Amino acid sequence: MSKDSPNADSRAKNVTTPALPNNARQRRSSDQVTLSQVAQAAGVSPITASRALNYPDKVSDSARRSVLQAVENLGYVPNLVAGSLASARSRLIAVIVPSLINSVFVEVIKGLQETLEAEGYQILLGNTDYDLDREYQLVRTFLGWSCSALVTAGLRHNSACHTLLANWDHPIMEVMELGQGMDLNVGLDHVAAGRCMATHLIDQGYRHIVYVGARLAQDYRASMRFDGHKAVLKEKGIDAPLLELDTLGSLQAGAEGLAQVLAQYPHTQAIHFANDDLAVGALLAAQRQGLNVPEDIAIAGFNGLPLGQHVTPQLTTILSPREEMGRLAAKELIRRLGGKNVYRRQHDVGFTLQIGGST
Amino acid sequence: MSKDSPNADSRAKNVTTPALPNNARQRRSSDQVTLSQVAQAAGVSPITASRALNYPDKVSDSARRSVLQAVENLGYVPNLVAGSLASARSRLIAVIVPSLINSVFVEVIKGLQETLEAEGYQILLGNTDYDLDREYQLVRTFLGWSCSALVTAGLRHNSACHTLLANWDHPIMEVMELGQGMDLNVGLDHVAAGRCMATHLIDQGYRHIVYVGARLAQDYRASMRFDGHKAVLKEKGIDAPLLELDTLGSLQAGAEGLAQVLAQYPHTQAIHFANDDLAVGALLAAQRQGLNVPEDIAIAGFNGLPLGQHVTPQLTTILSPREEMGRLAAKELIRRLGGKNVYRRQHDVGFTLQIGGST
DNA sequence: CGCTGTCATGATAGCGCTACCATTTGTTTT
DNA sequence: AAAACAAATGGTAGCGCTATCATGACAGCG
Numbered sequence: 001m002s003k004d005s006p007n008a009d010s011r012a013k014n015v016t017t018p019a020l021p022n023n024a025r026q027r028r029s030s031d032q033v034t035l036s037q038v039a040q041a042a043g044v045s046p047i048t049a050s051r052a053l054n055y056p057d058k059v060s061d062s063a064r065r066s067v068l069q070a071v072e073n074l075g076y077v078p079n080l081v082a083g084s085l086a087s088a089r090s091r092l093i094a095v096i097v098p099s100l101i102n103s104v105f106v107e108v109i110k111g112l113q114e115t116l117e118a119e120g121y122q123i124l125l126g127n128t129d130y131d132l133d134r135e136y137q138l139v140r141t142f143l144g145w146s147c148s149a150l151v152t153a154g155l156r157h158n159s160a161c162h163t164l165l166a167n168w169d170h171p172i173m174e175v176m177e178l179g180q181g182m183d184l185n186v187g188l189d190h191v192a193a194g195r196c197m198a199t200h201l202i203d204q205g206y207r208h209i210v211y212v213g214a215r216l217a218q219d220y221r222a223s224m225r226f227d228g229h230k231a232v233l234k235e236k237g238i239d240a241p242l243l244e245l246d247t248l249g250s251l252q253a254g255a256e257g258l259a260q261v262l263a264q265y266p267h268t269q270a271i272h273f274a275n276d277d278l279a280v281g282a283l284l285a286a287q288r289q290g291l292n293v294p295e296d297i298a299i300a301g302f303n304g305l306p307l308g309q310h311v312t313p314q315l316t317t318i319l320s321p322r323e324e325m326g327r328l329a330a331k332e333l334i335r336r337l338g339g340k341n342v343y344r345r346q347h348d349v350g351f352t353l354q355i356g357g358s359t
Numbered sequence: 360m361s362k363d364s365p366n367a368d369s370r371a372k373n374v375t376t377p378a379l380p381n382n383a384r385q386r387r388s389s390d391q392v393t394l395s396q397v398a399q400a401a402g403v404s405p406i407t408a409s410r411a412l413n414y415p416d417k418v419s420d421s422a423r424r425s426v427l428q429a430v431e432n433l434g435y436v437p438n439l440v441a442g443s444l445a446s447a448r449s450r451l452i453a454v455i456v457p458s459l460i461n462s463v464f465v466e467v468i469k470g471l472q473e474t475l476e477a478e479g480y481q482i483l484l485g486n487t488d489y490d491l492d493r494e495y496q497l498v499r500t501f502l503g504w505s506c507s508a509l510v511t512a513g514l515r516h517n518s519a520c521h522t523l524l525a526n527w528d529h530p531i532m533e534v535m536e537l538g539q540g541m542d543l544n545v546g547l548d549h550v551a552a553g554r555c556m557a558t559h560l561i562d563q564g565y566r567h568i569v570y571v572g573a574r575l576a577q578d579y580r581a582s583m584r585f586d587g588h589k590a591v592l593k594e595k596g597i598d599a600p601l602l603e604l605d606t607l608g609s610l611q612a613g614a615e616g617l618a619q620v621l622a623q624y625p626h627t628q629a630i631h632f633a634n635d636d637l638a639v640g641a642l643l644a645a646q647r648q649g650l651n652v653p654e655d656i657a658i659a660g661f662n663g664l665p666l667g668q669h670v671t672p673q674l675t676t677i678l679s680p681r682e683e684m685g686r687l688a689a690k691e692l693i694r695r696l697g698g699k700n701v702y703r704r705q706h707d708v709g710f711t712l713q714i715g716g717s718t
Numbered sequence: 719c720g721c722t723g724t725c726a727t728g729a730t731a732g733c734g735c736t737a738c739c740a741t742t743t744g745t746t747t748t
Numbered sequence: 749a750a751a752a753c754a755a756a757t758g759g760t761a762g763c764g765c766t767a768t769c770a771t772g773a774c775a776g777c778g
Binding site (some may be wrong): 404407410419422443550 | 758759764765
Binding site for chain 3 (some may be wrong): 085
């Protein structure tokens with residue numbers, strides 16, 4: 001709007017040394033209410049106003065009241081960027097996930113978010129699309145925001161990312177899978193989950209079992225489950241064929257997976273899908289084709305999505321506590337950020353075999 | 360780690376005036392590589408280093424090369440907080456949604472995210488849990504981060520929030536519903552969507568139609584659809600009963616909704632559900648009870664989730680372009696942030712009636 | 719009555735970066 | 749050849765806040 005007449009100075013005595021500080025530099029105005037203005041209105045110093053807002057019990061009642069009143073009157077909105085720069089703390093938590101399509105990650109985010117937001121932290125969200133180089137870029141950016149902590153899905157990172165994180169002195173939380181991480185870790189044992197389901201299928205009497213996954217190079221946790229699955233079958237002397245789909249996991253992909261399995265392995269008795277989306281897609285497709293589940297073909301999934309519990313027959317699956325994982329990760333981070341000791345760096349959230357009518 | 364011997368100064372001549380600037384103030388060290396160090400290593404001034412990174416074509420090739428080399432060698436990570444404070448720009452986009460459980464919002468976020476991240480923007484995510492006061496708090500926080508723009512779901516805000524946003528001079532994007540917003544708006548007409556489905560149901564010959572929604576005071580867009588639905592039925596002289604569930608929309612809630620409708624309105628021929636989760640839950644529950652869909656009871660939903668397209672019979676629903684909505688919103692924001700004119704502030708993404716076998 | 723300790727407050731000096739202007743150098747114009 | 753201009757670079761001064769230290773006021777203590 002109106003920038004107060006800049007001639008006020010130019011009319012002043014001409015100075016020979018141009019470096020003198022009395023030339024009126026134009027600066028972005030930003031006409032925003034600042035803490036100093038609040039302090040002035042409240043009749044205290046800026047630093048007291050700052051304390052009144054950030055450490056309310058470090059100032060007297062009267063000072064606190066008049067500052068809060070001034071904040072109200074002036075409509076002051078704290079500049080968190082300036083505050084973060086000055087204090088080198090930001091109350092931002094970086095959250096990096098490989099996908100937002102897969103509802104699994106969204107549920108983890110949900111758990112994180114509800115717990116962190118209650119403590120006044122904000123989530124800075126990044127999506128790698130299963131690309132570790134992209135992850136590195138995101139980490140770099142997020143470190144630049146001096147995040148208070150970083151949450152990332154998985155234990156695998158590229159070497160640049162690893163170096164960057166190793167030298168970072170804030171909490172790092174790796175979620176989803178269990179293992180030796182960089183710092184904190186909350187997850188479950190995917191190999192064991194694969195073993196668990198394979199064991200169940202064998203117990204049910206199935207011998208011709210195909211594992212179907214989608215993009216296993218990316219979704220390496222699904223391939224860890226396959227490892228567990230394969231190990232069990234091998235112990236029993238059973239062959240463990242793998243069918244890898246090139247599309248991302250979805251109901252549609254599950255239907256295609258079923259078709260391919262039936263074409264390539266006609267004797268198949270059971271299909272162990274890498275996740276529930278695929279499994280339900282296959283189950284519904286099987287029914288559309290007039291196949292009986294589990295008599296003609298048994299189907300198992302992974303995750304325990306609500307969807308699988310509502311189809312008939314109910315889907316046999318492994319329930320992973322996703323929101324719980326997010327909540328626990330958030331709690332551990334908060335504990336750490338509060339300066340508390342961590343008793344355990346690794347937390348196994350476990351999983352539950354949920355036997356439905358589909359196997 | 361090692362803070363260079365602080366006695367260097369204390370050994371110096373004792374000064375009588377303690378306010379002299381040569382007393383060695385301890386300051387947080389933060390031992391991080393700064394742009395000045397990069398500049399020094401590259402043999403240029405800090406400001407040139409800054410330009411080399413932010414406006415590469417404003418510096419000479421040689422300067423740019425040596426700066427980039429120094430960045431690489433020193434492992435420099437730009438401090439975005441400092442940069443944002445100095446420039447009053449942040450490349451952060453605040454995104455506020457009412458829920459993360461409802462996959463609809465997640466898909467919008469997905470669309471926003473993929474488009475914004477490609478342009479170098481980061482998403483700051485907030486969840487209101489359908490609470491407008493919470494929305495106000497989040498907006499306040501996000502303004503404090505000097506976000507480049509703000510995206511929020513819906514056109515309704517409390518008055519404090521409205522005031523805050525009205526005085527904010529950055530783009531504001533309201534998504535999901537169409538209407539007179541504060542600034543930019545991308546959405547669809549929910550009343551029209553409700554009309555559309557009601558018309559379809561009547562065309563199919565149904566006369567006893569119940570609308571079932573969950574928490575309509577919160578999910579007011581669902582109640583706008585009911586308004587459209589009711590208007591159509593009223594025009595035909597048909598009664599339009601409403602059943603409101605107290606739980607959030609889910610497959611489980613849909614099953615309960617079906618039970619309640621059958622109990623309260625035994626003559627019901629068709630149920631118009633507020634969303635697909637409810638509708639599919641009801642559809643699957645009906646089948647478990649041996650009811651035929653649509654002969655015994657017709658079922659319709661809203662959203663066009665993949666799920667509804669994979670059940671048998673296929674769910675009649677209204678397809679809303681959710682990711683598309685996010686992408687379009689992001690594109691419009693980017694256009695605006697790039698200083699381009701906006702031709703239209705309102706964008707109708709429309710909807711599609713998808714007729715399945717369930718009606 | 720001085721000494722020490724706590725409490726509330728303030729003065730000062732940055733946090734690391736970029737906007738603003740000024741300067742230098744090289745290139746074009748008349 | 750002087751003037752006019754553009755391109756590249758640098759000096760300075762903040763952005764708005766908070767960490768650090770200093771100070772004054774007042775209580776408790778021997």
